Amino acid sequence: MRLFRCAALAAALLSLPVAPARAQDVTLSSRDGSVEISGTLIGFDGEFYRVDTIYGPLTLDGQGVICTGPGCPGIEAHVARFRLSGTPVLGEVLMPALIETYADQHGLSVTRDRDGPGLRFVLSDRAAGHPVAEIDLSLVSTEEGFADLLAETADIVMAAREPRPDEIRRLREAGFGDLSDPARRRVVALDAIVPVVAPGHPVQEIAIDAMIGILTGQITDWSELGGPDAPLTVHLLDRQDGLQQAIALRLLDGASPTPAARRHSGAAALSAAVAADPLGVGLTRVSALGDAQQVPLTGGCGLRLVANRQSVKTEDYPFVAPLFLYTTARRQQLFAREFLDWLDTAPAQLVIRRAGFVDQLRDTIPFGRQGDRLGLAIAQAGPEVTLSDLQRLVAALAGAQRLSTTFRFREGGSAELDAQSFGNIGALARALEAGVFDGRTLIFAGFTDGDGPAEANLGIARLRAEAVHDAVRAVATAADLSRVALRVEAFGEALPIACDNSAWGGFINRRVEVWLR
Template structure:
């Protein structure tokens, strides 16, 4: 039976290759009465619609209303959906295959997994009850850069990315007719991760500030004694330049510091290799994905005011941890096969969130967090109270929030911008989806705005309230089918009353500028 199945899969892949060869040939689509005729190169068929490159540009045509003539015409009765993922190897080796397997299990499909080469996985989905194949999903294991290159070259349908799309990539996608990839329908957060500094377990250093991390990267700090450790040189361990997590290092640490990487840093081709090297290096410091920290000791991020943040599940989910690194799926503005559309919808389901957690990543399922479970946040607020924010303001805030729970969906803004960042835009869609499903009917949701400590307290309170109102409006607009009369929605600003980090650095101020949702 195993040999027979392998033979059938091999035959299917051969047919797939033959289909790809003929897709470049001409087809003619004709209406049943013969009055409309469209000729061109068949770019794709999703089981329902043809995608054809014509003299007038790319056209999408409903297959139920035309007859197809030409060597590239697909078999309408035995259609097999084909979908290609390309990009992050970290996502492609474990997370995406696990999600495909869970999706197939729910649909009643059998999955056969093959690996034609070290950089490619193929998952074939079979409807065993009807003895037919329904899909061939290919995963190209490369890096985020290559994923976007493959998408632009029409060699991939979905990009697996460990960073947000670059402005140049977005522009190229627009010119290629792939749509605005920053649209919520094009780019979506699949799972949450973070960038963490790690050291060997016996290293005495327990925390570090982001300015000092940047100083190590640029070579301004080279000895552990500058961090309260032994008098020994720091060995820096980093990912290779094409890795998505390395680009998070550039965006969050190097570029804000205005420096270039110091010479002598050791580069690694995978998180696993980096983690292993740090564990064996008593004077090593690595920057790695939180999910891949392994047995190494993770350093907390701190500042001059004494706040310290660790990349735990809740701090990543709420984006309180400043070096968050969401994992994205990017889709072009064209129809995927129905199988692909169903899979994308599945990635937002509760079942998918469980798969994400089992893969060692942070899921996006909204959680309600009681005040007593929020660590040192309120103690820090009291410690930082002063002339601008006195005890009375703190008492008012605690009184307003004490009978509520904080939702894990927070909203933060891009540096120097009123635009929500990528994770927050995804959170707008998630909260809107929950409102449409009636998840918060008969409840009271308070959108609470907070600011950094720059400027006067009164002005900061007004700014925070304006941001809270803007997020509330965005959620309302996204929740098109929600019955908003079934719940209460309000926005309020608390200014600088509940800081998450020190205001002595750009990243600290950015973490403090946020909107939270508190539920009663």
């Protein structure tokens, strides 16, 4: 009885989105009959009752109580209702495809209707015919999505970037929790920021430093890039676009883009404009290339960085742009939680791939395909990274396969994992729990940039690899770790992806790779 009362009082602190219900009297009794609470039903979300009692509003778990009285709803009559608001990049094609596939796999029919600037999906039980869920998509912008969350006109934000400090602060002060907490975000799909030109353009690569110069207006003529003597035209997305805001934050680091840039309402429109402009150059999404041609970025030392499925998953391409769903600390309805959990499954990932985005299914890369990286490592070998260091690396990894699961850290030398890598922790842990790697060896291999003494970098690489190893083990609580070997190796600056003295070279060289033997 005491436990029941404590649970009820604790549950009363939860603030839940609930479907509107007609106010009627109900009595909620514990299943052993020892405690009864009477009051006016405020709402029922299919899982929790919210009742106005003499003690104030209480929220009670429907599985722990029996409802009696004229106001008791039928569980089968409940319709889950939740709203997503934010970037059309997610809302126009991908989320509708995911909702419809989820419904089909769960025996539900779907009706799609236009609801002003957004979409409404009604999911109904095929056998009984009654609706079980209504999902609204508001196609606005990432910025407006966070504003809708604050205004309580949305339950989930579709975001093309992480929330800004001011957005985090306002939502935290309003009681929605801390959106900087990794538990509040889910990476739905992966995309990338890529430079594009018209097909057949004579410039076939652009240095990262030069790309920044183009964006800020410091480079204005193609001749400065080895092209024709002609002025270049810069194409950028609208300032309110989430990807454009991510570009301003990640590439420009506070600098203002050139005011001469032509602005476009979306990535597809930008790609189409560049494809028709022989003197144009712009930044768009790899998922929205259209007829435009991606230009490889050079990171120094002759290496070319191209965004493709493998390089985006591993983040070997430096400008990956994850697409997020953000939720508050308030409990989501059961249907919404089950739908969000389903997004991690293989069928959902295949939908993501078919929609033109990069999925998060694990790929393997044989050691034999590391030729460019090994060549760069040998070319840079010297007093600090010696031939014996490279031989140790080859002995440890030869014959193994690199997983596309890679752990990277936030820019500026931070030891904090980036958003994509936080998701990788859970994915790798679930694979361990499912026995995917039973009888095999997983190697957590730490690497750093070349800034500082090689011996110190080797120690940093080991610490980071051990931290990732420990985090995966801590999450994989249901795994039988006696059936798999987990090893930590550190190679420091021995296997660079780009030259450290190039823009972003140091950032993409700091990583923990996972190898499977």
